[in-house]
Amino acid sequence: MTDIAELTRLMIYHGFASTGVCPSRQQMSAQLVVPPAAIDSAMNELQEQRHIAVDDRGEVVLAHPFCSVNLGFSVMGRETLWWGGCAWDSFAIPHLILDEPSVLVATTCPGCGAAHAWIVGTVAPPAGEQLAHFLVPTARIWDDVVHTCANQRIFCGEECIDRWLLATGNERGSVFDLATLWRLAEHWYEGRLGSPYARREPSEAKAYFQSVGLHGAFWGTEPLPEKEGFDYSI
Known part of the structure; x- marks a missing residue:
């Protein structure tokens, strides 16, 4: 640049x-x-x-991980309130801002409207039986990145995911627990507040996803049949 x-x-x-x-x-x-x-x-x-x-x-x-509009998540620190761009970004903020040892992440379940909140810190994942559902595969994140982020949400569980998919007509994406979400967010944005910032190469991104327990075509560890190549530039 x-x-x-x-x-x-x-x-x-x-x-x-x-x-x-x-x-x-x-x-x-x-x-x-x-x-x-x-x-x-x-x-x-x-x-x-x-x-x-x-x-x-x-x-x-x-x-990323910051947002200027409400896409479903608020992130409250000791003195600052952020909009989280998505579940991934919201869980990443305390890992990026080193003087915030923990934040309060709040959202609602898209399936039933129930309110959820977690204390998200840097030591261990928050407790909870909720599930994250990401709609858009990594290869298509930037086709419409706001749409992508708006559909990286947290649900009460499988029943609410199924209800939302039926109501919206969307196909099931990637579903995983809060511990995996926390691991995904933990190191993804390291260095973004420093200079110069070097984005991961695709091979590095794929290895990172695998290291936190995310596999398959959705995450680029296997090819998508209808589109070659993967884009990890978030």
């Missing part, structure tokens, strides 16, 4: 990390002492390289 793009990326991520809010383009322009056009160019570069996702107005919606 260009230097301005990397500095802009750091401002976005550190802004989210410290306040729960993305700094505005005007704030970034002023702090970096560059013209607004330079920030616009940097944001385009960051979006093209999938460090961020923006809406129709060009505002940042996702800078």
Whole structure:
């Protein structure tokens, strides 16, 4: 990336990390002492390289694991409240922000509307019989990343997953327990608040998924018959 793009990326991520809010383009322009056009160019570069996702107005919606809109999860620290982009991102925030030893992750079950909350820390997975259901395979995460994240949810159990699938007409994705979700989130975003940030190569991502107990075509450890290649750039 260009230097301005990397500095802009750091401002976005550190802004989210410290306040729960993305700094505005005007704030970034002023702090970096560059013209607004330079920030616009940097944001385009960051979006093209999938460090961020923006809406129709060009505002940042996702800078994983942070989100600027409600996609179903709130994450409460001691002094900061975040929107979690998904189950994966919400469980990842305490692992990324080192001065937050634990957070309160809250959501509702898409199948029945029941409220759920867990204290998620960095030592061990939270207790609970709930199940995570991820709808979109890793190969298609960035086809519509907001849709992908909005459908990485936590359900009461199999009955609620089946009810939701029937109501929405979706096909079953990947289902796993909270301990696996916690392991998936534990190290995935390491280094994202530092510079330079190097995204995992596909082979590294595949090995990571396997190491936390996630296997099969959904996770790219076996080929999808209708699409070759896998995209792990989140």
